Amino acid sequence: MAAETGFRLTYSTMFDPPEVLHARFEEALARTRARLGREYGMLVNGKDLFAVDKFEDRSPADTEVILGVFQKGGPREAHAAVAAAREAFPKWSRTPWRERAALLRKAADRIDDRIFDIGVAMALEVGKNRMEALGDAAETADLIRYSCERMEAGNGFVAEMGRDPLQGFDSRNVSVLRPYGVWLVISPFNYPCALTGGPAGAALVAGNTVVVKPASLTPWSARLIAECMRDAGLPPGVINFVTGPGDTLGQALLDHPDVAGVTFTGSKEVGMGIWRAFARGPWVRPVILELGGKNPTIVSRNADLDDAASGITRSCFGLQGQKCSACSRVLVEAPVYNALADRLRAMTAKLVVGDPTERGVTMGPVISEGAQRDFRNFARELGQAGSFLTGGEVLTEGRYARGYFCAPTLVADVPLTHRLWKTEMFVPIALVAKVDNLNEAMQIANDADYGLTAGFYGSREEADRFFDGIQAGVVYANRPQGSTTGAWPGFQPFGGWKGSGSSGKNAGGLYYLPLYMHEQVRTMVRRL
Ligand SMILES: NC(=O)c1ccc[n+]([C@@H]2O[C@H](COP(=O)([O-])OP(=O)(O)OC[C@H]3O[C@@H](n4cnc5c(N)ncnc54)[C@H](O)[C@@H]3O)[C@@H](O)[C@H]2O)c1
Numbered sequence: 044m045a046a047e048t049g050f051r052l053t054y055s056t057m058f059d060p061p062e063v064l065h066a067r068f069e070e071a072l073a074r075t076r077a078r079l080g081r082e083y084g085m086l087v088n089g090k091d092l093f094a095v096d097k098f099e100d101r102s103p104a105d106t107e108v109i110l111g112v113f114q115k116g117g118p119r120e121a122h123a124a125v126a127a128a129r130e131a132f133p134k135w136s137r138t139p140w141r142e143r144a145a146l147l148r149k150a151a152d153r154i155d156d157r158i159f160d161i162g163v164a165m166a167l168e169v170g171k172n173r174m175e176a177l178g179d180a181a182e183t184a185d186l187i188r189y190s191c192e193r194m195e196a197g198n199g200f201v202a203e204m205g206r207d208p209l210q211g212f213d214s215r216n217v218s219v220l221r222p223y224g225v226w227l228v229i230s231p232f233n234y235p236c237a238l239t240g241g242p243a244g245a246a247l248v249a250g251n252t253v254v255v256k257p258a259s260l261t262p263w264s265a266r267l268i269a270e271c272m273r274d275a276g277l278p279p280g281v282i283n284f285v286t287g288p289g290d291t292l293g294q295a296l297l298d299h300p301d302v303a304g305v306t307f308t309g310s311k312e313v314g315m316g317i318w319r320a321f322a323r324g325p326w327v328r329p330v331i332l333e334l335g336g337k338n339p340t341i342v343s344r345n346a347d348l349d350d351a352a353s354g355i356t357r358s359c360f361g362l363q364g365q366k367c368s369a370c371s372r373v374l375v376e377a378p379v380y381n382a383l384a385d386r387l388r389a390m391t392a393k394l395v396v397g398d399p400t401e402r403g404v405t406m407g408p409v410i411s412e413g414a415q416r417d418f419r420n421f422a423r424e425l426g427q428a429g430s431f432l433t434g435g436e437v438l439t440e441g442r443y444a445r446g447y448f449c450a451p452t453l454v455a456d457v458p459l460t461h462r463l464w465k466t467e468m469f470v471p472i473a474l475v476a477k478v479d480n481l482n483e484a485m486q487i488a489n490d491a492d493y494g495l496t497a498g499f500y501g502s503r504e505e506a507d508r509f510f511d512g513i514q515a516g517v518v519y520a521n522r523p524q525g526s527t528t529g530a531w532p533g534f535q536p537f538g539g540w541k542g543s544g545s546s547g548k549n550a551g552g553l554y555y556l557p558l559y560m561h562e563q564v565r566t567m568v569r570r571l
């Protein structure tokens with residue numbers, strides 16, 4: 044897209060897109076609407092695979108719209124997919140890494156070629172607004188390219204080590220990072236492309252073969268990424284795509300003895316269960332967990348309040364608060380509390396809730412009836428504990444009647460002992476509190492099981508202290524584009540501390556790709 048439009052789309056630049064992006068999005072929307080409701084298979088061994096049971100994929104903005112019909116896979120399909128990946132592994136892992144990288148770059152190019160169709164699918168299926176949807180697709184391509192770049196930068200991860208100081212022998216040592224085997228990628232509903240294609244791309248360029256299982260709420264978007272990989276020429280069985288419930292299909296995949304490693308992105312609750320279940324195998328296999336967040340933003344008395352209000356509003360309500368990186372706790376120094384609250388009210392009032400495919404709509408629906416119910420229950424509980432600065436209600440009238448819409452909601456005066464200061468809500472609700480000083484703010488910010496992202500507004504010296512003391516994997520200071528959201532591969536590698544992630548290395552960053560390989564050190568001795 045960059046070449047065609049002269050515009051590099053990232054989550055930082057998406058607020059001011061060129062006109063051509065809207066025109067292309069409209070064309071793709073019309074094309075896609077004409078084809079809704081088709082049946083899609085799973086992709087196993089390069090072919091469509093159909094199951095006996097099916098499920099409908101409906102739009103959360105209008106539940107009368109059936110986007111597609113998908114296969115409800117179970118243990119049988121899990122076995123077929125793992126068998127295909129296992130069979131493809133010997134050849135793929137021995138394919139020279141430069142060839143693997145070239146094929147994956149082609150897959151990234153296919154994503155770019157189809158970015159508007161993929162973006163439209165995500166707007167319809169996830170409820171992302173136009174730019175968030177295009178951003179997810181563009182990020183997928185960039186994550187794959189970034190893994191290719193790291194493979195090249197590491198020279199395929201073959202490194203000469205020291206020679207043993209042996210008299211009469213030449214003893215050469217070489218370290219080689221090698222793929223594990225069949226890698227499972229389980230992805231969440233909110234980034235169905237980037238969090239399917241990103242980990243799959245890393246696993247594949249490293250030489251693993253892959254089975255991907257997306258969330259049942261968003262199979263269509265993920266399938267479009269698997270199709271890009273297939274159409275780029277990845278050999279049959281190298282990438283396999285299966286759909287079905289987490290507790291049957293997902294569990295059967297995790298329990299499969301031929302699965303060598305897994306990347307799971309999703310909730311802490313399910314992720315911790317996977318961690319424990321995977322440990323039941325006969326040896327320790329790698330598990331990369333990317334989990335939830337309870338991300339704080341701290342605002343100092345020295346902050347630029349317009350930047351702070353802009354960044355906080357975008358991070359609380361982008362994708363309807365359904366980002367792991369969403370800002371859900373705002374801690375404000377007392378002298379600027381009222382002025383910031385006024386700005387937050389004014390900015391939130393300008394958000395447009397509606398059909399996410401429409402230009403000008405900033406917030407679409409939440410993903411499901413269950414998410415809307417969560418919103419209603421959290422809002423009721425918080426309304427009793429504190430007071431609403433904005434919002435508090437689900438939207439059900441008129442154009443909202445057939446979807447899962449909620450008002451962007453900020454709640455003040457909730458006691459810091461309330462359980463929802465620590466629980467990830469994953470709906471458009473954030474809590475706001477007044478603090479006496481930055482030490483108190485930092486102590487509250489760190490008092491959570493999570494440590495994914497965090498934001499700060501204030502002086503440079505204060506920001507340095509914030510960076511030093513905050514317990515989180517991705518941290519931002521003075522950023523109007525988003526206080527806690529908007530990471531981009533190669534710019535802000537993404538990952539969490541504590542209950543937010545297991546590897547301590549961020550995706551789209553320098554140290555991520557080696558997680559998909561184990562080391563073999565080769566010593567070759569020759570008598571002189
Ligand atoms: N840290 C990150 O990078 C990151 C990114 C996006 C989302 N998330 C987190 O993801 C969550 C939201 O996504 P979600 O609602 O789709 O999460 P989820 O945990 O409900 O589901 C994630 C995936 O796990 C599957 N699954 C569920 N139970 C399973 C089981 N027993 N065995 C195998 N698979 C199973 C689901 O089908 C889905 O594909 C939030 O907590 C959010 O913070 C984290």
Ligand SMILES: N[C@@H](CCC=O)C(=O)O
Pocket residue numbers: 233234365366367368527528529530531537
């Ligand atoms: N890449 C996203 C987070 C993905 C999680 O949901 C961001 O940086 O906001």
